[in-house]
Amino acid sequence: MTRIKIEGMSCGHCTGAVEKALAAVPGVTAVIGVSLENGEAQIVGDATPEQLIAAIEEEGFTARIA
Numbered sequence: 001m002t003r004i005k006i007e008g009m010s011c012g013h014c015t016g017a018v019e020k021a022l023a024a025v026p027g028v029t030a031v032i033g034v035s036l037e038n039g040e041a042q043i044v045g046d047a048t049p050e051q052l053i054a055a056i057e058e059e060g061f062t063a064r065i066a
Helices: 012-023 049-058
Strands: 002-007 028-035 040-045 062-065
Touching (some): 002 049, 012 040, 040 049, 049 062
Antiparallel strands (some): 002 062
């Protein structure tokens, strides 16, 4: 499981956009959760952290490995 810290999310729409973007990354088998409160996402699969971060940043948020 990969944990990514996300900055800039402020609402449920933000978490939904991040979850959808992560689910579309090749190699992601599951998005366990995107937490607005914790500013974090948990992802299962063999996608690289760079791919995951790029998908989040394309949605307009800042991300890094937790």
